[in-house]
Structure formats: structure tokens, C-alpha cells
Amino acid sequence: MSESPSRVGLNVAPAIQDFYPDDVAHCYGCGKLNGDGHQIKTRLDGDHTVTDYTPESYHTAVPGIAYGGLIASIIDCHSTGSAAIFAMRAAGRRLGDEVSPRFVTAHLGVDYLAPTPLGPMHLVGAEVETKGRKVIVDTELSVGGKVTAKGHAVLIEMPEGLRGFTS
Amino acid sequence: MSESPSRVGLNVAPAIQDFYPDDVAHCYGCGKLNGDGHQIKTRLDGDHTVTDYTPESYHTAVPGIAYGGLIASIIDCHSTGSAAIFAMRAAGRRLGDEVSPRFVTAHLGVDYLAPTPLGPMHLVGAEVETKGRKVIVDTELSVGGKVTAKGHAVLIEMPEGLRGFTS
Numbered sequence: 571m572s573e574s575p576s577r578v579g580l581n582v583a584p585a586i587q588d589f590y591p592d593d594v595a596h597c598y599g600c601g602k603l604n605g606d607g608h609q610i611k612t613r614l615d616g617d618h619t620v621t622d623y624t625p626e627s628y629h630t631a632v633p634g635i636a637y638g639g640l641i642a643s644i645i646d647c648h649s650t651g652s653a654a655i656f657a658m659r660a661a662g663r664r665l666g667d668e669v670s671p672r673f674v675t676a677h678l679g680v681d682y683l684a685p686t687p688l689g690p691m692h693l694v695g696a697e698v699e700t701k702g703r704k705v706i707v708d709t710e711l712s713v714g715g716k717v718t719a720k721g722h723a724v725l726i727e728m729p730e731g732l733r734g735f736t737s
Numbered sequence: 738m739s740e741s742p743s744r745v746g747l748n749v750a751p752a753i754q755d756f757y758p759d760d761v762a763h764c765y766g767c768g769k770l771n772g773d774g775h776q777i778k779t780r781l782d783g784d785h786t787v788t789d790y791t792p793e794s795y796h797t798a799v800p801g802i803a804y805g806g807l808i809a810s811i812i813d814c815h816s817t818g819s820a821a822i823f824a825m826r827a828a829g830r831r832l833g834d835e836v837s838p839r840f841v842t843a844h845l846g847v848d849y850l851a852p853t854p855l856g857p858m859h860l861v862g863a864e865v866e867t868k869g870r871k872v873i874v875d876t877e878l879s880v881g882g883k884v885t886a887k888g889h890a891v892l893i894e895m896p897e898g899l900r901g902f903t904s
Contacts, residue, residue, distance in 0.1 A: 596797045598804040606795035628773035630763045631841070637765040638842050639810025646806045674798070675805050679846045 584666030599647030612651030751833030779818030
């Protein structure tokens with residue numbers, strides 16, 4: 571039985587971004603078809619979602635501290651991925667066996683609690699609400715075990731009209 | 738009389754980022770000393786602040802549409818720059834004649850009203866409140882005259898403790 575790279579290994583859930591439809595897989599933050607982008611991967615882990623991302627040396631706010639815009643960006647894509655995961659789970663659909671839904675952000679809020687050291691970021695997402703085409707996701711971002719930023723995002727399943735842009 | 742490039746031309750106000758202290762001018766979004774970054778410039782224009790930024794071809798959400806994380810990033814740096822401008826104005830200090838204060842983001846909120854076409858972005862910032870070390874800035878981001886995203890940011894003047902990170 572062959573498996574995609576994201577499913578190799580025990581206890582490693584599939585990355586939702588590997589199952590975005592190809593015509594909407596060009597996101598700079600998380601699109602598998604955007605070779606210039608961050609290509610983050612978000613997975614279900616127990617009851618939560620997780621994303622790990624290591625910034626580049628130049629992603630600074632001030633030297634040694636991660637850029638707040640990058641933090642917002644990674645929380646944004648982590649939240650859209652989490653929304654797809656939570657929506658599939660709510661519908662009883664199995665992650666990794668089919669094309670996933672694709673969510674866009676209606677609102678993104680980020681609270682910067684403390685300077686974030688420029689190191690590997692670990693994001694954990696919690697399902698606040700899943701209702702119809704709307705999902706609300708709260709996120710904690712930590713570096714070295716310390717939570718330095720929190721995200722609150724409202725995601726909407728991408729309407730067909732937006733997908734019309736993608737030709 | 739010699740002038741810096743940002744002051745050349747009639748009716749062109751100085752860009753606040755050109756007057757950030759060098760030890761805090763490495764921001765990926767707006768630092769003049771970050772050669773890998775966006776190096777956005779924010780200026781006072783009448784009673785508001787303005788920033789113009791043209792994304793790269795790969796800054797996509799889906800093809801033809803700008804990446805929401807980039808939108809959040811540009812609003813973030815536009816807001817910190819706007820906060821410095823509004824704080825200097827409130828204190829009766831003259832932009833461009835001295836080193837500026839440096840603000841960091843405590844909260845960033847972005848409402849995505851419509852898909853943002855991948856083209857030149859124009860941001861206009863309004864001073865909501867300036868009180869002590871805190872400034873609140875609201876922003877409208879438009880492409881081709883249509884507002885597609887709004888920002889609400891709470892900025893705090895950078896404490897000396899954070900500047901201690903900067904070696």
C-alpha cells in the first residue's frame with residue numbers, strides 16, 4: 571500500500587493542505603503549488619490542530635524577535651487549514667481520503683502577548699464553533715514552550731464565485 | 738540643502754520608517770535595514786497616513802487574489818508607522834527632523850471584506866486614539882479604488898526592555 575509522504579510514520583495525521591484542490595493550492599502561506607511560499611502543514615492531533623513552522627533568519631521584527639506580520643500570516647493559514655479539518659470532522663468525513671474543503675478568512679485577530687523569539691513556532695488550534703459554512707478557530711502560538719501570541723479567526727468555506735478567479 | 742530621498746519632491750512628506758533608530762530598523766515589513774523585506778514607507782497626508790505597496794506575483798491566496806497573510810502584514814507595519822506619526826504629531830514633534838519613536842503591535846484585527854485583487858495596494862490610516870504610550874489606528878486597504886480589507890490595531894511604544902534584545 572503506497573502512502574503520500576504526509577502519511578508516512580506512526581501517529582502522523584495527513585496534512586490538510588496536501589488535500590486542497592489543485593486550483594486553490596497556490597496560497598503563499600500554505601499552498602503546495604506555491605514554490606515561493608511557506609508551505610505550512612496543519613494536522614489533527616487529538617482534539618486540536620497543530621502546525622510547526624520555522625521562520626527564516628530575515629523574518630525579524632527587531633533582531634532576534636520574529637516579525638509580527640509573519641506571526642499573523644502563519645496563524646491565518648493555520649486557521650484556514652484547521653477550519654477545513656474541523657469541518658470535515660464535523661461532517662464525519664475522513665481526512666486524507668478525499669479532497670478537502672477550502673476556507674477563507676473573514677476576520678483575523680491576533681494578540682501579541684510578548685516578543686516571540688526567532689525560532690521554531692508551534693501552533694495549536696482549537697475549534698470554537700463549526701456551523702454551516704462558518705468555522706471559528708482559536709490558536710496559541712508558542713516558541714520554546716512559551717505562548718507569545720494568540721489568534722482568533724472566523725473562516726468561511728470558499729464560495730464557488732471566488733474559485734471562479736482561479737482559472 | 739541636501740534632503741533624503743524620501744523628502745524629495747513637492748508635497749511628499751517624509752517616510753516615518755526612514756527615521757526609525759537603526760537598532761530597530763530590521764523589520765521584515767518596514768525596516769530600511771532589512772534587505773530581504775518589504776521596506777514599506779508610511780507618510781502623513783493631510784489628517785491621515787498613507788502607505789502604498791505592490792505585492793509580488795507569488796503573493797497569492799488563489800491565483801489573481803492577494804494573500805490574506807500579506808494583507809495583515811502590510812496593515813501591521815502601516816499601523817506601527819502610523820502610530821509613530823500620530824504620536825509625534827500629538828507631541829508637536831516635526832516629522833523628519835529627528836529620530837522617531839518605535840511602536841510594536843499589541844493587537845491586530847483584520848476584516849476581509851472581499852477578495853483583494855493582486856495589484857497595487859493603497860492603505861489609509863486614521864488616528865482613533867493617542868494616549869500616553871498607546872495609539873489606536875484604523876486602516877482601509879484598497880486596490881483600484883475598492884476597499885477590500887479593514888484593519889484595527891493597538892500599538893504600544895516599544896519599551897526599552899525590548900530594545901535590549903537588539904544587541
